[in-house]
Amino acid sequence: MKDLRVTVLSNAPIAAGVNQMTFSLPERVEGLRCGRFVNLSVGDGAHLLRRPIAICEYTDATVTICYQIKGAGTKLLSQKKAGDELTCVLPLGNGFVLREEERRVALVVGGVGVFPMISVLKEYAGTGRAFCSYIGFRNAASVCGEKAFRAESERVSLVTDDGSFGEKTNAVAAFFADFDKAKPDVILSCGPAPMLRALKAGLAERGVKVPCYVSLEERMGCGVGACLVCVCDLANGARARVCKDGPVFEIGEVTL
Amino acid sequence: MADLRVNVCGVPFKNPVIAASGTFGFGKEFNEIYDISVLGGISTKGLTLEPRLGNPMPRIAEGYGVILNAVGLQNPGVEEFVREDLPFLRGKDAVVIANVAGRTIDDYAGICARLDGLVDMIELNISCPNVKCGGMAFGIRPESVKEVTRAAKSALKKTPLIVKLSPNVESIAANALAAQEGGADCLSLINTLTGMVIDIERRRPLIANNTGGVSGAGIRPIAVRMVYEVCQAVSVPVIGMGGITCAEDALEFIIAGASAVQVGTANFTDTLAMPRIIAGLNDWLDRHGVPNIEELRGTLRLNG
Ligand SMILES: Cc1cc2nc3c(=O)[nH]c(=O)nc-3n(C[C@H](O)[C@H](O)[C@H](O)COP(=O)(O)OP(=O)(O)OC[C@H]3O[C@@H](n4cnc5c(N)ncnc54)[C@H](O)[C@@H]3O)c2cc1C
Ligand SMILES: Cc1cc2nc3c(=O)[nH]c(=O)nc-3n(C[C@H](O)[C@H](O)[C@H](O)COP(=O)(O)O)c2cc1C
Ligand code: FES
Numbered sequence: 001m002k003d004l005r006v007t008v009l010s011n012a013p014i015a016a017g018v019n020q021m022t023f024s025l026p027e028r029v030e031g032l033r034c035g036r037f038v039n040l041s042v043g044d045g046a047h048l049l050r051r052p053i054a055i056c057e058y059t060d061a062t063v064t065i066c067y068q069i070k071g072a073g074t075k076l077l078s079q080k081k082a083g084d085e086l087t088c089v090l091p092l093g094n095g096f097v098l099r100e101e102e103r104r105v106a107l108v109v110g111g112v113g114v115f116p117m118i119s120v121l122k123e124y125a126g127t128g129r130a131f132c133s134y135i136g137f138r139n140a141a142s143v144c145g146e147k148a149f150r151a152e153s154e155r156v157s158l159v160t161d162d163g164s165f166g167e168k169t170n171a172v173a174a175f176f177a178d179f180d181k182a183k184p185d186v187i188l189s190c191g192p193a194p195m196l197r198a199l200k201a202g203l204a205e206r207g208v209k210v211p212c213y214v215s216l217e218e219r220m221g222c223g224v225g226a227c228l229v230c231v232c233d234l235a236n237g238a239r240a241r242v243c244k245d246g247p248v249f250e251i252g253e254v255t256l
Numbered sequence: 257m258a259d260l261r262v263n264v265c266g267v268p269f270k271n272p273v274i275a276a277s278g279t280f281g282f283g284k285e286f287n288e289i290y291d292i293s294v295l296g297g298i299s300t301k302g303l304t305l306e307p308r309l310g311n312p313m314p315r316i317a318e319g320y321g322v323i324l325n326a327v328g329l330q331n332p333g334v335e336e337f338v339r340e341d342l343p344f345l346r347g348k349d350a351v352v353i354a355n356v357a358g359r360t361i362d363d364y365a366g367i368c369a370r371l372d373g374l375v376d377m378i379e380l381n382i383s384c385p386n387v388k389c390g391g392m393a394f395g396i397r398p399e400s401v402k403e404v405t406r407a408a409k410s411a412l413k414k415t416p417l418i419v420k421l422s423p424n425v426e427s428i429a430a431n432a433l434a435a436q437e438g439g440a441d442c443l444s445l446i447n448t449l450t451g452m453v454i455d456i457e458r459r460r461p462l463i464a465n466n467t468g469g470v471s472g473a474g475i476r477p478i479a480v481r482m483v484y485e486v487c488q489a490v491s492v493p494v495i496g497m498g499g500i501t502c503a504e505d506a507l508e509f510i511i512a513g514a515s516a517v518q519v520g521t522a523n524f525t526d527t528l529a530m531p532r533i534i535a536g537l538n539d540w541l542d543r544h545g546v547p548n549i550e551e552l553r554g555t556l557r558l559n560g
Contacts, residue, residue, distance in 0.1 A: 001288045003527040041525065046320050048472045048525045089289075089527055219314045221325065222524050224289070226281030228301070228330045229316045239309055239330065244285065 001092065001224065002029055006063075008084045011077075014066060015144035018112070019078050020056075022064040023086065032058040034119035035095035035215060035248050038065065039223035041087045042076040051077065052220055052243070054116035054190075055091065063090065066115040066144070089223055093247045096120050096188055096213060098129070106184035107133045107153075108175045108199055110191025114145040116215055117190055121152040130154040132182040136171030136195070140164040155182060172198040176206070187212040189251070197256045212251040218242040258541030259548035260534070262296070264493050264515045265416050265441040267376055269296040269351050272510065272549060273534050276497050276520030277302055277355035277379065277420075278327065282341035283348065289527050294534060297351035299518060300337070302381050304357055305367050307333035312464040317453040322475060322499075323521055324451050324468030329357055334370050342374060353418065357381040361407045364394075368411040378415050380408050380440075383422030383447035395422040395447075398434035405438025416441040418495065421486070424450050428482050429489040436490045444495040444518065445486060446479045472521035475499045480508050487513025487554060501529065503536025513554040 006023040014020045032055060039050040051073045057064040069078050080086065096116070098105065105124070109117050114135060121131060132155040137143045139162050149156050157174040159166045167174065172195060175182070187210055189199055196214050203212060221229035225244030232242050233255040240246065240254075260271035274297035275283070282300055283292045292298065310330025317324045332340070337354075345352045354375040358364040368378055382395035382404055394404040405419050419435040421428055423446040432443055448469025453462045461467070479498025487494050496514030500506050501522040509517050522529035541549060 003289055045473065047318060048321065048323050048521060049316070049318055050524070087526065219316050221316050221323070222279065222281075222285070222527075224527065225285040226283075227279055227325075227524070228281070228310065228327050229325060231310070231313065231315075231330065 001089065003087060003089045004029070005085050006088045008080045008082055008086065009062065010082055011080050016141035017069050018066060018142070018144055019069060020064060020066045021077065021080070022062055023088070024062050028060055029090060031091050032063065033091065033095040034123040035116050036091040036093045037247065038063060038088050038090040039092055039220070040077065042073040043080070043084075043086055044076060047073050047076065049073070049221065050089065050223055052092070052223060054119070054215075056115040056118050057122055058119070066112070068112045092223055092243060094245070096215070096248055098124060098186065102186040103128070104130045104132070104183055104185045106175060106182050106187045107131060107135075108171050108187060108189040108191070109133065109135045110171050110195040111137060111142070113190030113192075113215070114149075117188065118145055118148045120188060121148055125152050132178065132184065133157070134159075134171045134175040134178070136160070136169075136174070136191070137165065138162070170198070171195060172202055175199075176202050179206075179208075184210055186210060189213070190215040193256060196251070200251050200256055203251065213248050214251050214254070215247045216242050216249060216254065217247070258538050258546060260537055260541075261548070262516055262550055264495065267351055267416060269516055270349070271296040271534050271537070272516035273506065273530050273537070274299055274351070274353065274495065274516055274518045275523065275530060276518035277381065279520040279523050282337070283345055284341070286523070286527065287348075290531055293349040294531050295350045296516060297353055297376075298345060298348075299353040299355045299379055300341070300345075301331050302329045302355045302357045303331050303334050303337055303367065304329060305334055305363055305370070307331065307336065314462065314464055315468075317462040317468065319451070319453060319470065320474065322470050322472040323524070324453055324463060324470050325448070326463050326465035326468040328465065334367055338370070338374065351376045353377040353379050355379045355381050355420070361404055364404050365407045365411040368408045368417070371415065372412050373414040375415060377418055377442070378408070378412065379418040379420050379444055380405065381420050381447070383420050383424075395431070396425055398430050401431045402434040402438040405435045405440050409439035418442040418444050420447055421445040422447050423478065423482055429485045432486040432490050436492050440492060442493045442495065443486060443490065444497065446475070446482050446498045449475060449478065471498070473499045473501050476505060476508070480512055483509055483514050484512040484556065500533070501525070503533050503540050506533055506537060507540065507552065510549065510552050511554070511556050513556070515553060
């Protein structure tokens with residue numbers, strides 16, 4: 001975990017309201033991994049909180065993130081130009097880990113949840129695993145990351161809420177419709193809370209015993225585990241820090 | 257190299273920069289980024305006798321140059337702190353301050369008795385705006401400030417007592433005097449100012465608790481004014497905080513009369529804020545030919 005001054009190399013739109021930014025690291029950083037995240041300053045004196053964004057791609061010298069332009073902070077990020085500097089705390093959180101015996105992997109993804117999943121695909125490409133991807137977007141204009149999923153997945157189902165691209169359904173319904181063909185050993189999921197709740201309910205209804213890991217979002221203060229701002233409820237009644245103990249949790253372990 | 261050492265009611269600090277309660281946990285996480293032994297001191301997350309789960313989420317929101325939080329004193333309880341976190345903190349070369357809270361006067365006395373002699377200082381949080389009973393209830397009126405301070409003080413045989421004052425009161429100077437009369441060895445201020453941010457689309461407060469405590473750069477002028485007023489009113493040392501982000505900010509508090517400062521929200525914006533402030537203090541003093549920082553304390557001259 002380091003707090004570094006990084007330099008923007010590129011920052012441009014890749015879909016409606018979504019930007020991709022690549023920045024260079026001033027030094028080598030250990031532990032960049034899929035499902036982990038960075039906490040970026042937006043670089044003005046008005047917005048004191050850093051923005052947590054998943055690591056989408058990385059090399060020894062660069063990190064690429066993709067972010068939806070939502071409020072003031074991501075708007076400021078979208079105005080950064082090549083050569084601008086930002087400070088960034090990284091890498092944060094636990095990330096997705098596949099066990100050796102988990103060979104068939106289902107990815108159930110909604111909206112900007114695609115970006116951490118792209119890091120999973122890149123990291124485990126060439127390990128002989130079969131990925132089956134179920135990806136839901138609001139509409140055709142918000143579709144992004146399709147190429148990465150098509151390149152690395154055995155089966156891909158890309159759907160939209162309004163049917164303007166692919167079938168008119170959602171990622172969870174598409175996943176369960178294809179479940180018998182996917183035959184996953186493990187399920188990884190990232191997306192809005194209602195999607196994760198539907199996934200959890202669907203798994204319970206069908207009595208699916210396959211392990212399922214979800215990446216959660218919560219508003220953060222420190223981003224490093226010290227302030228207890230970002231906690232989530234655990235099924236056992238305790239609370240865990242999304243930034244440090246997560247953001248990835250076993251779906252049965254958390255109350256969504 | 258300027259001399260940054262300060263002495264606060266008999267406790268020596270190698271520099272006047274202290275991590276503010278609730279923003280630094282028990283130090284372990286920030287220690288992954290830098291060695292927290294560089295700090296003058298560390299005030300822990302607010303501790304209670306029993307573990308507490310705190311408030312529902314979301315617990316944080318942003319304003320312009322400020323943040324609002326309503327964590328609600330989530331903490332593992334004093335026993336787990338003593339077992340799991342205190343040994344780590346003791347191994348660091350920084351003054352350890354336990355920030356404590358309770359629902360009743362007996363809670364305050366009980367937790368003070370439990371920590372007496374185990375930490376370097378105890379900071380009584382009677383000013384948390386985010387918990388329903390206890391906390392702030394004691395911090396509002398001078399009579400109850402004095403009463404809870406007296407109870408805490410009589411439970412302490414070895415460890416000096418800091419009373420942390422709330423800014424959400426009629427007269428912070430009157431409360432400061434009340435704490436001094438109750439036996440406080442030192443005062444710290446300010447805790448957060450109560451505020452609200454509304455999500456206009458949902459027409460609901462952004463924070464689950466509805467209101468939250470406002471902190472960060474934007475509150476600094478209010479905090480400096482209050483620290484000045486309190487320093488004028490009392491004879492015990494004062495630790496100032498509220499919106500400090502750099503060495504120059506810290507110096508305002510010291511010139512207003514504070515013996516040391518705490519840094520909270522700035523740790524979120526810049527995890528290296530405190531080491532930078534310490535280096536910045538040294539540079540400023542050297543540049544201005546001031547050999548030691550204690551010389552600056554309370555040197556404010558008013559206009560007119
Ligand atoms: C671990 C993690 C990984 C994430 N990865 C991505 C990603 O790869 N791509 C992407 O587009 N988004 C991602 N998000 C969501 C992203 O952090 C928010 O969209 C962003 O912080 C909004 O900032 P803003 O200034 O635009 O919005 P504002 O509403 O102005 O933000 C105000 C405050 O609320 C916080 N906030 C608002 N929405 C969220 C949210 N959904 N989650 C956490 N904090 C929030 C902000 O960080 C800021 O502190 C991730 C969130 C988390 C927790
Ligand atoms: C997330 C958060 C949690 C806090 N928790 C506590 C606490 O447990 N006890 C306490 O006395 N003050 C607590 N505070 C208040 C700070 O210690 C400090 O008084 C206040 O934030 C003002 O300083 P700042 O502007 O530098 O942050 C908390 C502040 C924040 C932002
Ligand atoms: S944001 Fe501070 S503990 Fe997670």
